[in-house]
Amino acid sequence: MDYLANKYLRPRKIPSTACSGCGLGQVHKKTVKAIDELGLGVEDVVWGTGIGCAGRQTFATWKGDNFAGTHGRVYAIASGLRIALPPDKKIICTVGDGDSFGIGFLNLLHCARRNVDMTVVVCDNLGYMSTGGQYGWTTPLGVKTDSSPYGTYESNFMQEGQDVLNILKDAGATFLARHTSLQGQEAVESIKKAILNKGFSLVHVIYPCVTNFSDRALGTRKPIAMYNWIKERTYGLHDRVPENEMCFRTGIYHDASNTRQEFSARLLEFTREIQRRAR
Amino acid sequence: MKRYFDTGNRAITEGAILAGCKVFAGYPITPATEIAENMSRRLPEVGGYYVQAEDEMTGMHIAVGASLGGLKTMTATSGPGYILYADPYGWALGCEIPIVVVNAQRVGPVSGITGAPGQGEFYIARYPTHGGNAETIVLAPNSVQEAFSLTVEAFYLSERFRMPVTVLADQLVTDGWETLELPETREEIEKMGLRFKEREICRGPVFYPFTDQLDVPPVVMGHNTGGTCSDWTPTDEGYDTEEVEWAHKHSYRLINKVRNNKEVIRRYEEHFMDDDPDVVLVAYGSPSRVMISCVKKAREEGLKVGCIRPISLWPFLDDLYHRKTNYLVVELNYDGQLVREVQRCVPTGSNVHFFGKCGELPSVAEMLLQIKQILNGEPLVRSDNWEWEAW
Ligand code: SF4
Numbered sequence: 129m130d131y132l133a134n135k136y137l138r139p140r141k142i143p144s145t146a147c148s149g150c151g152l153g154q155v156h157k158k159t160v161k162a163i164d165e166l167g168l169g170v171e172d173v174v175w176g177t178g179i180g181c182a183g184r185q186t187f188a189t190w191k192g193d194n195f196a197g198t199h200g201r202v203y204a205i206a207s208g209l210r211i212a213l214p215p216d217k218k219i220i221c222t223v224g225d226g227d228s229f230g231i232g233f234l235n236l237l238h239c240a241r242r243n244v245d246m247t248v249v250v251c252d253n254l255g256y257m258s259t260g261g262q263y264g265w266t267t268p269l270g271v272k273t274d275s276s277p278y279g280t281y282e283s284n285f286m287q288e289g290q291d292v293l294n295i296l297k298d299a300g301a302t303f304l305a306r307h308t309s310l311q312g313q314e315a316v317e318s319i320k321k322a323i324l325n326k327g328f329s330l331v332h333v334i335y336p337c338v339t340n341f342s343d344r345a346l347g348t349r350k351p352i353a354m355y356n357w358i359k360e361r362t363y364g365l366h367d368r369v370p371e372n373e374m375c376f377r378t379g380i381y382h383d384a385s386n387t388r389q390e391f392s393a394r395l396l397e398f399t400r401e402i403q404r405r406a407r
Numbered sequence: 408m409k410r411y412f413d414t415g416n417r418a419i420t421e422g423a424i425l426a427g428c429k430v431f432a433g434y435p436i437t438p439a440t441e442i443a444e445n446m447s448r449r450l451p452e453v454g455g456y457y458v459q460a461e462d463e464m465t466g467m468h469i470a471v472g473a474s475l476g477g478l479k480t481m482t483a484t485s486g487p488g489y490i491l492y493a494d495p496y497g498w499a500l501g502c503e504i505p506i507v508v509v510n511a512q513r514v515g516p517v518s519g520i521t522g523a524p525g526q527g528e529f530y531i532a533r534y535p536t537h538g539g540n541a542e543t544i545v546l547a548p549n550s551v552q553e554a555f556s557l558t559v560e561a562f563y564l565s566e567r568f569r570m571p572v573t574v575l576a577d578q579l580v581t582d583g584w585e586t587l588e589l590p591e592t593r594e595e596i597e598k599m600g601l602r603f604k605e606r607e608i609c610r611g612p613v614f615y616p617f618t619d620q621l622d623v624p625p626v627v628m629g630h631n632t633g634g635t636c637s638d639w640t641p642t643d644e645g646y647d648t649e650e651v652e653w654a655h656k657h658s659y660r661l662i663n664k665v666r667n668n669k670e671v672i673r674r675y676e677e678h679f680m681d682d683d684p685d686v687v688l689v690a691y692g693s694p695s696r697v698m699i700s701c702v703k704k705a706r707e708e709g710l711k712v713g714c715i716r717p718i719s720l721w722p723f724l725d726d727l728y729h730r731k732t733n734y735l736v737v738e739l740n741y742d743g744q745l746v747r748e749v750q751r752c753v754p755t756g757s758n759v760h761f762f763g764k765c766g767e768l769p770s771v772a773e774m775l776l777q778i779k780q781i782l783n784g785e786p787l788v789r790s791d792n793w794e795w796e797a798w
Contacts, residue, residue: 140646171631179638188635188646193628195475196637196647197468198498204460204468205475205498211430211456212476213629235468238461395456402451 132160136170137189144185149351151335154309155251156186158333159222162319173218174209178202178232180224181258181337182251200232203239206246210392218247218323225252228330229265229285229292236330240299242391243327249319250330251309253337254345261340266292268374271345286376293332293381302327304382308362309335310355311378318380325385326393334358334376409589415554415581416441419483419509419574421589422558424449425596426603428507429478432458432469434488437521438578439511442483463488467495467508471571474504475636477606477627479562483509485578486528487518489535496571497536500543500661502636503615503625505565505606507558509574511581512692512739514766523766524578524693526739532573533721540658542665544572544672545721547691551585557718559601564672566604568664569625575720577739579693579768609634614645617656619663621671665722674718675727678702683730684713686778689749690737691717694768698737701774712778720745728752733781734759737774741765760787 133142137160146152163173175190177183179199187196197205206219213219228236228250239246255264255273262275266286270279285292293304303325307315315333322329335358336342342354358376363369365379389397411417419442423431431446433439447457456473460466463484470480484492489510499506514520515527532545544564548554554576561572590596607624609615611632615623626634626645635645640654648654665672679702680687690698695716705712715727728734731754736746738761746761753759762769762777777787 174628177637184639184647187637187639192631192633194635194637194645195502195628196639198494198638201464201468201494201498204465204495205472207458208430208432208469208472208474208480209476209628210472211458212473212478217629234461235465238465395458399451399454399456403454406452 132157132164136160136163136191138191141189144189146181146185147339149338150181151309151337151355152181152185152251152253155182155249155333155335156189156222158309158316159220159249159319162316162323163220165316166320166323168218172216173220174213176202176206176219176221178221178223178227180227180256181253182222182224183227184258186222200227200230200235202227203232203235203246203248207239207242207244207391210244210246211395215245215326215393219245220247220249220323222249222251225250225254225266226256226264236296237299240296240301240328243300243302243388244391245326246328247319247322248330250332252332252334254334254341257337257340261344266334273341273344293330296330297382300328300388301330301382302384302386302388303329305380306332306376307334307378308358308376309333310359310362321380321383321385326390327386327388408595409591411587411589412584413551413587414441414584415548415551415576417445418551418555418587419558419576419581420445420449422555423481423507423562424453425601426559426562427479427605428481428562429455430458430470430473430480431455431482432460432473432480433466433482433484434460434463436463436484436488438513438582439483439485439488439509442509442511442581446481463491464494467492467506468498471495471499471504471506474499474506475502475626475628477608477629479505479566479606481507481509483511485511485513486515486525489528489531493536497538498638499571500536500541501638503569504636505569505625506571507561507565507574508571509558509576512575512577520766522578522582524739524768525765526577526692526694526744528575529720529744532575535573541661543721544568544570544665545575545719546572546674547575547718547720548580549692549695549716550580551583551587554580555587555589556599556601559603563602563604566606567621567671568668569623575692577692583693608632611644613643615641615660616643617660619660619667621664621668669722672719672722673724675724676716676718677713679706679713680715682711684732685711686733686735686781687730688712688714688735688737688774688778689717689728689745690714691720691745692739694737694739697768697771697774701771701778704771705775705778710778710782723748723752725752729754731757733757735762735777735781736760737762737769739763739765739768762787
């Protein structure tokens with residue numbers, strides 16, 4: 129990370145205050161690596177964050193411009209910002225699963241509908257972990273957390289037939305992928321594609337929370353146990369999964385990059401046209 | 408000068424356009440929908456952008472986001488939407504981002520009556536978000552013409568104080584039709600006393616210094632200034648912190664940039680207040696129009712009555728109520744809100760009375776009757792045995 133950190137991140141914010149052994153840093157690093165491999169500079173990116181472990185630990189780590197919204201609102205703020213920013217500036221948001229698929233979901237859906245040019249990297253620790261460990265919208269069925277001491281009973285957004293990425297696809301998102309933080313370059317490649325899409329991109333990356341999730345769900349805080357737990361359940365998009373097994377299906381779900389006009393470009397064109405007519 | 412016969416909604420739109428508003432984001436709601444409609448027509452003509460959001464909260468967040476990108480922005484709503492602004496209002500207050508917010512008050516609580524005037528958000532406009540530790544700025548027009556000029560002023564103040572400013576109107580002001588004069592030349596603009604301030608960009612490295620001073624430029628993204636802003640308590644450089652020392656400094660700035668610069672915001676009007684009136688009427692917004700007519704009528708009848716109309720509601724102008732006398736506060740609500748602040752400010756020995764109506768204006772005759780009761784030392788006249796004085 130040193131080369132990347134020196135080039136792109138603020139020394140006073142790195143290392144972050146995430147728990148030791150946390151997988152968030154892996155997602156953070158993949159995002160910065162993707163930026164670097166695309167040859168983008170500090171000035172090319174405005175970095176947004178939300179609330180939760182992912183938001184708090186990545187806020188103001190970027191050497192350039194940073195903003196952190198209230199819980200779930202970074203997508204709406206970014207939509208407004210998109211109108212004001214020059215089109216070549218990238219908006220990249222690192223947010224949590226609660227921020228994006230829970231409290232911010234309505235805004236996320238409308239960003240997909242509008243195809244607002246931004247890249248949302250959902251750093252998913254499988255629940256609300258910064259508040260101590262409560263279940264969320266991707267917490268696998270039956271898993272114990274502090275608010276599901278008997279195991280979760282609700283269905284979730286990664287289940288067959290109700291995958292959040294399919295919902296976002298139908299809402300109009302133009303690039304969607306899912307990975308785990310334990311995957312390597314393939315995840316970086318997806319984030320690169322997401323950034324290159326002038327439109328709404330979302331990359332969903334599941335990462336291990338070794339402190340809260342692991343403790344309640346697996347009964348241990350040993351990072352290796354949690355890392356293996358995720359690894360064992362990771363499959364490709366077209367792999368055969370044993371029946372009734374909970375899994376993380378990874379790969380590019382949908383790539384319609386640059387096929388549909390982006391929101392702010394459309395708005396600008398529309399305004400120019402009205403101005404021309406008014407003259 | 409061009410004269411029109413038009414609504415407060417149109418006036419607010421034209422005020423915003425003149426002030427340089429480039430983005431409007433909001434959600435349709437009676438009686439502020441026409442502001443959105445007018446903006447959707449006018450903004451593209453001047454190279455601006457109209458965005459219809461999925462709800463009011465999002466509307467204001469989009470508008471604040473565009474302001475964070477350096478554009479002047481506005482949103483407009485009525486009570487049910489204003490309450491949903493709590494989240495973005497707080498964010499803009501804390502991050503110190505300029506934006507103008509219009510509230511066309513209607514009858515509450517909840518959805519209440521959509522197309523009738525109310526004044527239920529006097530206190531919500533003061534406390535539009537959670538957490539305290541901030542002052543707010545609120546301006547209240549009572550005519551179509553003033554809806555225009557105060558919208559321009561709201562943009563000016565929001566830039567200087569780098570914060571949201573609420574224009575607290577009511578349904579009669581926004582939906583009402585009146586003469587509207589729009590300036591066309593620089594001289595006419597100057598004659599109207601309109602003030603303007605362009606957006607400046609904070610260049611860092613210290614973003615918001617520990618100071619109450621105005622005209623510190625707000626953080627703007629996209630200029631590679633390394634600007635940072637967040638919902639957290641910021642250090643002077645904008646980093647998030649959990650330390651009380653910084654929370655104290657941040658609050659000091661949010662509170663005192665307003666408190667110590669009240670004179671810049673201060674606006675009010677008084678009538679017949681030079682001879683120590685026996686009764687002083689107080690009202691803001693549309694009921695103040697009736698109040699002023701009523702006081703003139705009372706004077707014709709030889710009664711020593713005066714009136715005060717606060718125009719800048721918050722920060723509250725405590726000193727306007729320094730006389731020891733009888734006060735009659737007239738509001739478009741039944742619970743009494745402004746009256747509580749007046750009661751707080753008057754010298755001991757003063758009598759503060761409340762006359763509330765909602766959904767419709769009180770008449771001159773009704774108000775005059777109350778004045779006479781007060782002068783006779785009798786209880787206010789009630790039509791339905793409701794003990795109104797118990798506010
Ligand atoms: S609580 Fe979990 S997700 Fe949050 S920083 Fe600690 S290990 Fe990471």
